[in-house]
Amino acid sequence: MALQDIEDRGRPENAAGNLAGASAAYVRGLIRRGEITGQTGGMALGQMQGNLAILPADLALDFARYCQRNPKPCPLVGVSETGDPMLPTLGEDIDIRSDVSSYNIYRDGELAETVGDITDLWRDDLVTFVLGCSFSFEEALLADGVPLRHLEAGYLVPMYRSNIATTPAGPFSGPIVVSMRPMPMSEAIRAVEVTARFPMMHGTPVHIGDPAGIGIADILQPDWGDVPEIRAGEVPVFWACGVTPQAAVQAAKPPLCITHTPGSMLITDLPSGRPA
């Protein structure tokens, strides 16, 4: 999987800073009109942003099962009606064909193209899934004073393929992909406490400490993202990551799957701070 395919943890850039206080609806309007084409990190702070997976209906029940069975990597926050591009449970007037700034189109598991609108690709048999993402829990950690190195130092959060298997469902299976944030153990304990309140945003860590304990041979060689800086007295803290379902879907090689382009999330009207 190319870097292109990861869930980007980038922070505000360009327009984002000015849009931090904007409403989700306002930012979606800019996106719908093509006035924002890039990443959404830092925009409409306080509104939940989500990962996107659009699949044909004949795979939808299996994917719903996969999310139910793997709530930490795949916290399901919304599912559309079959063929309906609107997402009324996630916000007002959300049209998933136009309200994400950039889409990746996968055909048979391969990235075929990246586009800014999928109106022409929409079909009556498509079902939209929106999964919680890490932006919201990072907001909560920062608000609580837990330091996040990758944001301070401006690098991409490192991600690793663990040896923890997801529970399969139909064609969907594979390892849990984890993101890693280094911190002192006292902060790690606090991070568990804080993220326990956010089961819909990956929830609590899946592991703290020895990377070998979850099958990671070299913490300085992430599978995706940047090489981390881990200081003396810090432990690596591993959370289930939204790359997990992306990798599972790509491995299943569905004839068509549409995702957000990493970092270009769907901005919902739901409060990002609401636990579940």
Place this chain on the structure above:
Amino acid sequence: MALQDIEDRGRPENAAGNLAGASAAYVRGLIRRGEITGQTGGMALGQMQGNLAILPADLALDFARYCQRNPKPCPLVGVSETGDPMLPTLGEDIDIRSDVSSYNIYRDGELAETVGDITDLWRDDLVTFVLGCSFSFEEALLADGVPLRHLEAGYLVPMYRSNIATTPAGPFSGPIVVSMRPMPMSEAIRAVEVTARFPMMHGTPVHIGDPAGIGIADILQPDWGDVPEIRAGEVPVFWACGVTPQAAVQAAKPPLCITHTPGSMLITDLPSGRPA
């Protein structure tokens, strides 16, 4: 809906007392061999018990959506593969055709019969859904010292049709049915704190105080269950209830739906005290 159709909140009786410390697998074995045919309250304490709904596959995606959209009344803890009677994500060797002590068979939304085994009724297109139930959160409240009047006084928890609508999905819709437990406000606040940890068992209350606030005209006339005793200085505390999806499924009138008989729950191998 007859009393027959409600989720019974009865407590240990007959064999249950002796089986409080038994393993879930042991109790399921007794049930499979027909040695237990009644309610499961109080058995295998510490193991999560669940509500059951078995539906034809062509309704399964809609029912999965209904659960996703209404997590308080419909906390989804397990979904089977289509046509597979086993539930490996909920426990070892669980065969849903024989491991519940009593099943209600609904045809076109009407109760057709109550049976002790559904092996003869099993079909390749059936999907099993297991939803969290209130037994586990009541265990947690009791363990925390929150008093539960209906258990102390030995009556059925009263249940009411509220004016809070569920979010529909396909043919499934209807009001949230709530159960009510009276207590002093100080205990109600503590009950919110305790049940916040159990989103898979109806989670926090949907309302505290004035019954009219959620469309209940007379708290002493429940729609199901027994008339409550509310003492001076107590407030009614309302939780979303497992009758909600049962009522929604019956109203949708699927050609076939199989549920547990109220009170005769599926006993899983999952720890009942695990938050999510």
